[in-house]
Amino acid sequence: MEALKYNRWFSLASLNIISIILLLFAVLRDGSIVGTDSPAYFLNYKYDFWQTEPAYKFLNRFFSRTLAVQYNWFLLFLNSISLLLIAKYLRRNTIFFALPLLIFFSDLYLYFNISGIRQAMALSFVCFSLYYAIKRNLKVFLLLIGIAATFHVSSLVFAFAYFIPKTTFRFKQILLLGVFFAVAVVVGNYLAANFEYLTTKADYYTKYQEQSENIAVNYVVGIAKRSVILLLAFIYRKRLFTDKKFIYIFNIYLVGFLIFVGTYLISPDFGVRFSVYYTIHEIVLAGMMLAMIKGGRQRIFIVAVFSAICMYKLVGYMNNEYYTYKSIIDYL
Numbered sequence: 001m002e003a004l005k006y007n008r009w010f011s012l013a014s015l016n017i018i019s020i021i022l023l024l025f026a027v028l029r030d031g032s033i034v035g036t037d038s039p040a041y042f043l044n045y046k047y048d049f050w051q052t053e054p055a056y057k058f059l060n061r062f063f064s065r066t067l068a069v070q071y072n073w074f075l076l077f078l079n080s081i082s083l084l085l086i087a088k089y090l091r092r093n094t095i096f097f098a099l100p101l102l103i104f105f106s107d108l109y110l111y112f113n114i115s116g117i118r119q120a121m122a123l124s125f126v127c128f129s130l131y132y133a134i135k136r137n138l139k140v141f142l143l144l145i146g147i148a149a150t151f152h153v154s155s156l157v158f159a160f161a162y163f164i165p166k167t168t169f170r171f172k173q174i175l176l177l178g179v180f181f182a183v184a185v186v187v188g189n190y191l192a193a194n195f196e197y198l199t200t201k202a203d204y205y206t207k208y209q210e211q212s213e214n215i216a217v218n219y220v221v222g223i224a225k226r227s228v229i230l231l232l233a234f235i236y237r238k239r240l241f242t243d244k245k246f247i248y249i250f251n252i253y254l255v256g257f258l259i260f261v262g263t264y265l266i267s268p269d270f271g272v273r274f275s276v277y278y279t280i281h282e283i284v285l286a287g288m289m290l291a292m293i294k295g296g297r298q299r300i301f302i303v304a305v306f307s308a309i310c311m312y313k314l315v316g317y318m319n320n321e322y323y324t325y326k327s328i329i330d331y332l
Contacts, residue, residue, distance in 0.1 A: 002098045003290055003299040015090065015097040019083050022105060026079045026113050030326040031071050035115035038322070045071050055150035056118050072328055078117055085124035092131045093249070094287030099303055103283045106310035108276065110317050119273065122152035126277050130252075130284075133162050134245060157259075158277040164255060166248040168241065219264050222271070225309060226257050229282050232289065232302060239292050246288050249281050256281075 002011055029035075032042040044050040045064050052060070063074040086104065090097055112120035129144035141162055148155035233240055233250060240246050256278025264271025286306055290299050317323045 002096055003303045004296055006095065006291075008095070011095060011097050015087055015101070018098070018101045019087050022101075022109060022113075023076075023079055023083055026109075027072055027076045028327050028329060029114070030328055030330075031075055034323065034326055036320075036322045037115045041117060042071055045074060052118060053150050053153055055147070056121070056152075075117070078121060079113055082113060082120050082124040085128045089124075089127040089130065090284065090287065093245075093284040094291060096287040096290045099290065099306060100283035100287045102310050103286055103306055104280075106313040108280060110323065111272075114323070119152040119154070119276075122148040122155040123277065123280060124148075125151070126155050126158045127280060129158070130161075130249070130281065134248065138162060154273050155277055157274050161252050161255070161278065164248065164251050166244055166251070168247060169251060169254070215265070215268060218268065219271075222264060223261060225313075226260060226279060226282075228305060228309060229253060229285055230257065232305065233285070236289065236293055236298070240289065243288075243292065246285070246292070249285055249288070252278050253281050253285060 002014060031038055033039060035041075040050065044052070045060055048061060048064065051057075059078070060074070063069055063077065064071075067073075090100055094100060108123070109120075112123060125144050125148035129141050129148070132138075132141040132144065142159065145155060145159050148158070240250075256275040259278065260271045260275035263274060286302070289302055293299060293302070
């Protein structure tokens with residue numbers, strides 16, 4: 001409906017209503033079982049046995065010990081901040097909200113807000129920081145990245161986004177990007193080898209965490225899903241690549257795509273968790289496409305393509321026993 005005929009009131013209403021539904025969806029679940037990482041987070045809330053980044057650790061102790069409230073109140077606080085920042089991020093970068101929120105929900109919201117809440121918080125601050133990268137306000141940008149890192153240290157990888165060119169990539173820039181990745185790998189290996197906390201994290205994701213037997217298939221499927229936005233951008237390039245903001249955000253997404261391609265086979269978690277700070281901006285690119293492409297049929301085509309991918313992702317979650325929804329209302 002939104003894509004067929006844009007109406008500002010309808011779009012804003014959609015943003016608010018969908019955000020509230022997403023918030024309730026996360027908060028009213030049984031946080032002890034719904035979501036792959038949820039049992040660990042729930043037990044950490046009760047017993048504080050797990051070493052986490054300082055901001056999350058402080059809030060976890062504040063709600064569990066100082067306030068001594070039920071875990072779902074903690075989830076309400078965290079997800080309220082997360083969704084508020086995401087909503088602000090969308091309003092600053094696009095006028096279409098329904099499709100971006102569908103893309104966000106079908107993968108990232110379920111993967112992080114319903115499971116890995118620390119990275120959900122980090123992602124929210126990263127998204128919020130994009131505005132200041134566009135406005136070239138380095139101090140505020142780095143401040144927000146710093147806050148994100150206090151929830152999940154992996155978010156520091158997005159600091160490089162400030163220096164990504166706002167023009168289409170040239171050969172020299174691609175070469176420099178390759179050199180940067182090589183240096184980043186060397187620095188990352190050094191830090192992981194010399195700092196105990198990072199060593200533990202690196203070992204967990206590369207050695208001890210259970211890996212899928214179909215890693216090669218998942219890798220190909222992951223590349224295919226992440227290539228859709230690239231393909232659509234190529235199809236409509238004459239209309240899209242006249243806008244500097246679109247080019248900059250597209251370049252950010254492209255870097256995330258390369259991170260995924262280059263690291264997934266080392267560790268699927270590395271491939272997803274590091275690249276997501278860049279690839280999450282797919283949701284804004286999708287909204288910008290609808291705004292810049294005026295034809296109704298072309299908009300419906302874009303919506304249909306993304307919706308098909310979202311349905312594919314949702315079916316995957318439906319077949320995952322950790323996402324069998326249980327509400328706290330059932331226990332009242």
